[in-house]
Amino acid sequence: xxxxxxxxxxxxxxxxxxxxxxxxxxxxxxxxxxxxxxxxxxxxxxxxxxxxxxxxxxxxxxxxxxxxxxxxxxxxxxxxxxxxxxxxxxxxxxxxxxxxxxxxxxxxxxxxxxxxxxxxxxxxxxxxxxxxxxxxxxxxxxxxxxxxxxxxxxxxxxxxxxxxxxxxxxxxxxxxxxxxxxxxxxxxxxxxxxxxxxxxxxxxxxxxxxxxxxxxxxxxxxxxxxxxxxxxxxxxxxxxxxxxxxxxxxxxxxxxxxxxxxxxxxxxxxxxxxxxxxxxxxxxxxxxxxxxxxxxxxxxxxxxxxxxxxxxxxxxxxxxxxxxxxxxxxxxxxxxxxxxxxxxxxxxxxxxxxxxxxxxxxxxxxxxxxxxxxxxxxxxxxxxxxxxxxxxxxxxxxxxxxxxxxxxxxxxxxxxxxxxxxxxxxxxxxxxxxxxxxxxxxxxxxxxxxxxxxxxxxxxxxxxxxxxxxxxxxxxxxxxxxxxxxxxxxxxxxxxxxxxxxxxxxxxxxxxxxxxxxxxxxxxxxxxxxxxxxxxxxxxxxxxxxxxxxxxxxxxxxxxxxxxxxxxxxxxxxxxxxxxxxxxx
Amino acid sequence: xxxxxxxxxxxxxxxxxxxxxxxxxxxxxxxxxxxxxxxxxxxxxxxxxxxxxxxxxxxxxxxxxxxxxxxxxxxxxxxxxxxxxxxxxxxxxxxxxxxxxxxxxxxxxxxxxxxxx
Numbered sequence: 001x002x003x004x005x006x007x008x009x010x011x012x013x014x015x016x017x018x019x020x021x022x023x024x025x026x027x028x029x030x031x032x033x034x035x036x037x038x039x040x041x042x043x044x045x046x047x048x049x050x051x052x053x054x055x056x057x058x059x060x061x062x063x064x065x066x067x068x069x070x071x072x073x074x075x076x077x078x079x080x081x082x083x084x085x086x087x088x089x090x091x092x093x094x095x096x097x098x099x100x101x102x103x104x105x106x107x108x109x110x111x112x113x114x115x116x117x118x119x120x121x122x123x124x125x126x127x128x129x130x131x132x133x134x135x136x137x138x139x140x141x142x143x144x145x146x147x148x149x150x151x152x153x154x155x156x157x158x159x160x161x162x163x164x165x166x167x168x169x170x171x172x173x174x175x176x177x178x179x180x181x182x183x184x185x186x187x188x189x190x191x192x193x194x195x196x197x198x199x200x201x202x203x204x205x206x207x208x209x210x211x212x213x214x215x216x217x218x219x220x221x222x223x224x225x226x227x228x229x230x231x232x233x234x235x236x237x238x239x240x241x242x243x244x245x246x247x248x249x250x251x252x253x254x255x256x257x258x259x260x261x262x263x264x265x266x267x268x269x270x271x272x273x274x275x276x277x278x279x280x281x282x283x284x285x286x287x288x289x290x291x292x293x294x295x296x297x298x299x300x301x302x303x304x305x306x307x308x309x310x311x312x313x314x315x316x317x318x319x320x321x322x323x324x325x326x327x328x329x330x331x332x333x334x335x336x337x338x339x340x341x342x343x344x345x346x347x348x349x350x351x352x353x354x355x356x357x358x359x360x361x362x363x364x365x366x367x368x369x370x371x372x373x374x375x376x377x378x379x380x381x382x383x384x385x386x387x388x389x390x391x392x393x394x395x396x397x398x399x400x401x402x403x404x405x406x407x408x409x410x411x412x413x414x415x416x417x418x419x420x421x422x423x424x425x426x427x428x429x430x431x432x433x434x435x436x437x438x439x440x441x442x443x444x445x446x447x448x449x450x451x452x453x454x455x456x457x458x459x460x461x462x463x464x465x466x467x468x469x470x471x472x473x474x475x476x477x478x479x480x481x482x483x484x485x486x487x488x489x490x491x492x493x494x495x496x497x498x499x500x501x502x503x504x505x506x507x508x509x510x511x512x513x514x515x516x517x518x519x520x521x522x523x524x525x526x527x528x529x530x531x532x533x534x535x536x537x538x539x540x541x542x543x544x545x546x547x548x549x550x551x552x553x554x555x556x557x558x559x560x561x562x563x564x565x566x567x568x569x570x571x572x573x574x575x576x577x578x579x580x581x582x583x584x585x
Numbered sequence: 586x587x588x589x590x591x592x593x594x595x596x597x598x599x600x601x602x603x604x605x606x607x608x609x610x611x612x613x614x615x616x617x618x619x620x621x622x623x624x625x626x627x628x629x630x631x632x633x634x635x636x637x638x639x640x641x642x643x644x645x646x647x648x649x650x651x652x653x654x655x656x657x658x659x660x661x662x663x664x665x666x667x668x669x670x671x672x673x674x675x676x677x678x679x680x681x682x683x684x685x686x687x688x689x690x691x692x693x694x695x696x697x698x699x700x701x702x
Contacts, residue, residue: 083627083634097641103631180641227646 086175087196088209089216090189092223093258093433099189099203099268101196102178105158105171106151109140114168117141124149127160140168151194152176177203179268185226187281187382188219188260188431191268199271200279202431205379218433220256225249228550229259233519236543237263240524240534246282247543248414249551250516252507254445255415255427258515258555260284282522285382287407290520291487292346292536293417293505294403298355299343299460300420301366304453307357310460310573313338316349322395327352327402330486330535331469340575343460344468346484348402355401360392363400369448370416370426372408377428384409403487410503414518417505420457421481421513424449459573462510465541467575473506473541475548477559479567481513482506482544484536489523499523504540508548508557511570515555519543 085101092098114120117140121133128150139147152174153161161169177192190201198207206217233245249259262282266274280286302308316337319328329347342350355363367373375385387407389396399405408416411429419426425445449457461481464470469484485503488495503520507513519540526532530539552559560567 083630085634096644097637100634100638100641102635102638178638180638181645184645184647224646231647 084214087177087192087211088213090202090210091216091218092185092221092226093218094222095218096181096223098181098185098219098221098223099177099179101175104152104154104174104176106174107149107153107158107161107169108172109147109149109169111140111142111144111147111168114140114166120164120166120168123164123166124161127157127164181223182269183265183267184223184230185219185221185260186265186268187262187283188221188257188380189268191271200382201281201380204381206432219431220251220258220433221260221431222258222554224554225551226259226261228554229517229547230261230263230265232543232547232550233261233263236519236521236524236539240521240527240530240539242521242524242539244277244282244522246286246410246518246520246522247547248283248410248516248518249547250414250418250429250518252418252422252513252516255418255429256433257411257429257431260411260431281380281382282520283410284376284378284380285384285409287384287387287409287412288501288520289404289407289487289489290410290413290503291403291485291501292348292351293413293483293485293503294400294406295343295346295351296417296420296457296461296483296505297367297370297372298351298363298401299339300449300453300457301363302339302354302358303456304366304449305358305362308339308354310339310456314342314350314353316342316347316353318349320349320352320398322398325395325399327398338576340460340463340573343483344464344575346469351402352398355397356394360394360397363397364392366448367400367406369446370419371428372406372412372416376409376411376415378411378431380431386412403485410518410520413503413505414516417483417507417518418516419445419448421454421461421507421510421516423451424454458510458513459571461507462571463573463575465506469535469537470504470506470541472537473504473544475508475545475552477562478548478552478557479509479511479560479562479571480506480545480548481508481510481571482541484541486535486537500534502534502536502539504536504544506541506544506548508552509560511567514557515548515551517544517547517551519547 087101089097089101090099109120111117118137120140121131121137124136125131125133131150136149149169150157153171158171161171175196176194177196179186179189179191186201188201190198190203190205192198192203196211198204198210202217202219203210210217229247229249233247236242237245245261245263247259247261248257250256251258260283262280262284264278266278271279303310308314313336315335316329316332317334319326321327327348329345329349331345331347333341333345333347337345337347337350339350339354341347342354364373371377373386373388375383386409389400389405396405415427415429422445424447426448427445458481461483462479463481464484465473465480465482470482473480473482473484483505485501485505487501487503488497489499489501490496501520501522502524503518505516505518507516521539521543524534524539526534526538533539562568
């Protein structure tokens with residue numbers, strides 16, 4: 001079109017008539033060179049125009065088809081990002097959600113824009129019945145610029161407040177930390193404050209990671225097993241009117257914590273409602289003199305160092321008197337006892353003599369290898385430091401032999417006991433799985449005892465449940481082995497027989513242990529069912545028995561026939577070697 | 586001939602203009618649609634996030650046990666184990682010979698089955 005217009009203009013300017021019959025220019029006239037010049041010019045103009053338009057076209061095609069990267073980014077998909085929260089989720093080992101952030105609305109007011117404070121306060125009280133009407137009304141009538149009325153409303157409350165139609169009220173979108181499983185796992189998970197800052201447990205230990213990382217933190221708990229343990233412990237606490245209880249289930253092979261309960265517990269959704277007693281973690285923070293369960297270590301050390309053999313033994317006829325202490329047996333047999341007998345009858349005299357045999361130095365070295373003399377290398381802030389005697393005299397060596405004079409946490413005990421039965425390898429306990437697990441120890445563990453010692457310990461622990469003090473810990477088909485413990489606790493500087501710490505460390509199946517169950521009851525009271533006894537064998541062992549039976553299906557352990565010859569052979573142990581009996585009598 | 590060319594070029598120009606605007610409007614519409622979809626997806630993700638928390642809440646072992654107690658009375662056995670070895674299940678045909686495993690005696694099998702029933 002433009003070229004056409006140019007053509008017309010040129011014709012006009014040269015006085016050429018526009019009619020078709022005169023359209024052929026005359027040549028050979030005086031104006032011929034001028035016409036030639038004109039044509040050349042026209043051609044040049046056309047050439048320029050064509051060049052300009054072609055380049056514009058090329059650029060257009062280029063922009064339209066090949067310049068994808070410079071397109072505006074409106075077409076980008078937004079959904080890949082997903083829901084972003086201020087704090088990551090916590091899930092259990094099977095991916096069950098244990099903690100998450102939900103968007104909520106928080107109600108605030110601008111008092112300087114409100115004239116009818118009393119009316120609003122009264123209206124709000126119909127939606128939020130526990131609102132302190134007077135103080136809110138007073139604040140609303142003031143001339144502040146901002147005040148929170150209630151944070152983290154439920155959707156229904158928000159709707160009802162909206163329906164009041166008061167212009168001075170407004171909502172701020174916030175995030176609230178929610179623990180759908182309630183008190184289950186509360187002590188391990190911990191809790192976060194209203195501003196989403198971790199204050200205890202995993203929430204505190206992995207605070208940074210939860211804030212910055214989008215992936216959930218996976219804890220090693222199995223919430224089903226956790227429930228079983230909590231349920232059975234609660235029952236025992238109610239039955240024996242105990243002050244509290246602690247329970248731990250460990251994977252024997254790698255010391256992963258499968259369940260960890262401390263009673264009384266609390267609802268992490270409302271941590272401020274909980275008393276200090278409820279928030280206290282008895283499983284990891286509380287340190288106790290655990291009593292006879294400690295004989296697991298004493299016996300293992302004695303067997304490992306070779307100071308005594310399974311066929312050896314000690315004279316437990318007389319209580320030991322040393323300085324102002326007397327070491328006596330709770331279940332006195334008052335005779336020479338073989339090592340298996342010392343273990344199954346839980347003889348303090350025997351254990352003390354055993355400890356004296358291998359000596360304080362060795363004891364200290366082994367206990368240190370078992371991680372019992374230092375705080376556990378775990379991320380939790382709620383970690384109790386063991387109380388150990390300084391200096392370590394021979395009286396200490398003897399009392400530590402049967403679990404007195406040293407205070408450790410339940411988790412210390414569980415991890416140490418796992419090392420004695422899993423083939424002799426110590427692994428520090430862990431709570432977290434996957435990329436968040438920063439544990440530096442190799443999965444192989446640290447060798448403390450020999451394989452042979454470990455096998456002997458398995459046999460001994462099975463013996464305790466089969467014939468010794470832990471008979472109530474048996475769970476038919478699951479080959480439970482264990483050790484009872486009953487310690488008098490210190491109150492006002494004296495050991496009191498009214499306040500016992502009754503415990504049972506069990507593991508199953510004993511021919512190839514997979515899980516360790518530790519139950520500890522604080523100050524249980526005996527009842528008619530237990531014939532008045534409140535010892536570990538009567539109170540804690542039955543809990544372990546029930547926990548094992550209930551948890552086994554979840555962890556895919558099928559019951560076996562405990563009486564089968566190959567099973568019996570595997571764990572066979574001679575209690576009173578004839579050779580020695582002849583020699584002694 | 587020239588008129589024809591003019592008409593053709595004019596027609597082409599109009600067509601190009603029309604096509605251009607048509608495409609532009611279509612793209613705008615699609616972009617709006619995409620924006621709406623993205624918003625919906627985010628909304629849905631938010632709902633799924635809340636539903637997950639709700640599911641975890643409804644899935645509490647404690648609650649499941651209560652429900653099982655009321656709706657599955659056959660399992661209400663004081664929380665006793667409900668799993669046994671497959672060999673211990675009674676055979677469908679009573680005449681079928683029962684072959685006990687090496688680790689199990691037939692009498693054990695009977696007592697366990699008895700307990701379960």
